[in-house]
Amino acid sequence: MSENKKKAVRRSGFRTNRKLQLGATATVLTVVVIAAVMVFNVIVGILYDRFPWALDLTADSTYTLSDESREVAKKVNQDLEILVFMDEAMFASPTTESEDANVILRQFYRFTQDYGTLSGGKVTTKYLDMEADPTLATKYKEYEVDSSSILFRTKDQYRVISIDDLYKEELDSTTYSYVYSSLVEQKLASTVNAVCGGKTVTLTFLTGHGENEQVIASMKSLYELNGYTTNVLNLGSATEIDETTEAMIIVGPTSDYSIEEITRLRAWLSNDGKLNRDLLVMCNYLGSCPNLYDFLKNDYGVTVTDNLVVETNTDNYLQMMGEMIPITSIEGSDVTPDLDGEKVMMPYTLELKTAFGTDTEAEAVTNHPLVEFPESAKLIAQSQLTENTEADPKDAEEYPVIGMVYAKEMRQTSEHAGVTNVIVSGSYLYPITSSMTQYKNEALTLEPIRTIASLGDTVVISAKDLSSITLSYSVSDARAIQIVMIAVPLILVAISLFVFLRRRHL
C-alpha cells in the first residue's frame, strides 16, 4: 500500500474514533441530564410530601387551615392513622360534576396533608380503594367500614365517619337552590380531638313530649361536629341514663312532663348533691307544661310566662318567609363570654321572669339574663294565638324583657363543690332560624353548651359556605357577549386569509 493510501486510512480511522467518542459523550450527557431532572423532581416530590406548602389564592382561604385547626393538629400527641377507603385520585384531583364537591374533596386532601405536617408526622393518611380491593371490607370488618368510610384510629380509640359528613346541604329559601357548606375542617378537628384521648361528653335530648324533631336533628348535628356525643332519651320509660351524660336538653315540648319525670330529672341534676350536671330547656309558645315550668320556677327561679314577645320597631325585626322575627342582642355572661352585644334572631319567644339576682356570693341560685328585648318589644298573650283572636300587643310590666336566662346553682360542702347550670330559653326555634353570618344563632346554640359541658379543647370552626354569587345577564348582555366571542375569532381568521393571499406570491 502506498504511503498516501496508508495515511488516508489512518485519517479516516481517526475521524471515526473521534465521532464515536463525541457521540458517546453526547449520549451519556443526555442520559445523565434526563436522569438528573427525574431524580430532582422525585426529590422535590418527596420534599413536598413532607412539607406540603402551597399558596392558597382563593378569596376565603378555602384550602388553608384555620388557626383553631392548626392548634388541634399541633396538639396531637400520639400516632393517628387516617384511612380513607376510596381512591386517592378522587381527592387529589377530583373531577365530579359539582365544583362544590370538588372543592370539598380537595380540601380534605390538603387538610389531611397539613395535619400530617403540623403534627410532626404523627397524623398519617392512607388511601385504600375499597372498590378496587373489596377484601378490605373483611380486613377492617371490626370497624364496620364501607367504600364511603374514613377511619381515624389511634392505638386505643377509633372513629368512623362518612364522606357525607364532610359537607352540609341546605335549601336556600330565597333562591330555592341548594347551598353547600364544607364541614371538612370541623369534622377533621372534632374527630381528631375525639380519637386522641379527648374527653367524651354526652348530651342527651329528652323526648316523648312532642319535642321538635327538626331542631333536635340540627342541634345534634352541630354538637357532634364539635366533638360531643349525643343521644335521645324518654325519661318516662328509660331505665337508666348514660353516665357520661353531662347535659340534658329539652327542645320545645308541647305536652307536659309528669311529676315522676320531673322528680327523676331533679334527682339526676342533683347528682346526690354533687351537682355538676346541666340542663337546657327551650320553651314552645304552643306548649302547655305546668309541671316543667313549676320545676324551673321553684328550683331555679325562672318563670316561663305565657306572653309571646313581638317587636314593633322595624329596626329590631327581620321579615323572613312571611314572618316578622325579632332581632335582639346577647348579653355577656359566664356562658356567653364571647357573644356580648352580638345579634341574634329569636322567633316565637316566651317572656321569662327571674326571681334571683346575679350575686353568686349572696345566693345559692343566681339568674343571669342572656337575651333581652328592649322597650320596643311588646307582649301578646299566648291565649290570643291559640284561640285565634286578634292579637293585641301590650307593654311588658318591666323592661328589658327577658328571652333567655342562665340559672346557676352553686353548692359547697366539706366534701363537694359543685355547680348546676340550667339555661332556659323562651324560644325553641332559634337554632334553626338563621344561617346568616351576622346573626349568632349558631354560636348561641353552641357556646353555652361548650361552656357548661366543656370538652376541654373543643374548637368552634364555622362551616365554609361554598355557594357562589349568581350573576345576572340580561338577554341583550348575553347576546352582546356571544357576538363579541364570535366576531373576534372571525376577524382574526379574515386577517389570516388576507395575509395568506397577500403573501402567497412572495
Place this chain on the structure above:
Amino acid sequence: MRAVFKREFKTYFTSPIGYCVLAIMFALTGFFFVASNVQYATPDMTVVFQNLQSYMLILVLPVLTMRLMSDDKRQKTDQLLLTAPVNLVGIVGGKFLAAILLFAIGCSMTLVCAVIIAFQTTPDWLVIFGNYLGLLLLGGMVIAIGLLISSLTESQFIAALGSFLASLVLILTDNLKTIFDSKIVSAVVDFLSVNQRYSSFAAGTIQYDDIIFFLSMQALFLFLTVRLMDRKRWN
C-alpha cells in the same frame, strides 16, 4: 436570542398561522365562557380553564409548534442558523419564547372574560391569575415537547401529528392507572400526570413541586432540542 425571538414572533404575524392560532384560542375561550359562565350565570371560571387545558394541548399547541423547526429545515434556512455564530441555546430559546408569547396572548382572552365578570361582581382575580400561570407552565412544557418533535422532521404535518400524539399521551396518562393495576405504574403516573399537576392551579392553589416539575420539563426538552441541533451541526 433576541434576534431569533423577534424574527420568529414577527413570522407568526406575517403568516396566517399566528392569526389562526389566536382565532382558535379566542373561539375556544369564548365558547366555554358563554357555555358555562354566561349560561349558568356564575363567576367561577374553573370550567373554562379546565376545558381550555385539554383543548389547548390537543388542538392549539401542535399547530403552534409544527413549523418552529421543521419550516427552517424544509426551506434549508436551518443551514444558515447552524453555521451562524449564534449560540444554539439562543436559537432554541428564541423560538421557544416566541411560541410561548403567542400562547400567552391567546390565553389572555381568559382575562378579558374575567373583566366581563367584573362588571357584575369582583372575580377571584388571584385564582384566575393562578389558573393563567398554570396554563402558561403547562403550555410551555408542551411547546418545548413540540419544539423537539418539530426539530426531528421537515414536514410540518408530521411535526403537528407528533405533537398531537404527545399531547394525547399526556392527557391520557391517568388512564394507565386503571389499565395497569400496579403500584409502580400508579407512582409513575402520579409523577408524570399533567392533569393532576394542573388541577392544583385550577383549584386556586400554587404548589412549588408543580412549578418545579413544569419548569424542569421545559428545560429538559429544550436541552434535548439543543443536543439534537448540536448533533446536526457537527454531522
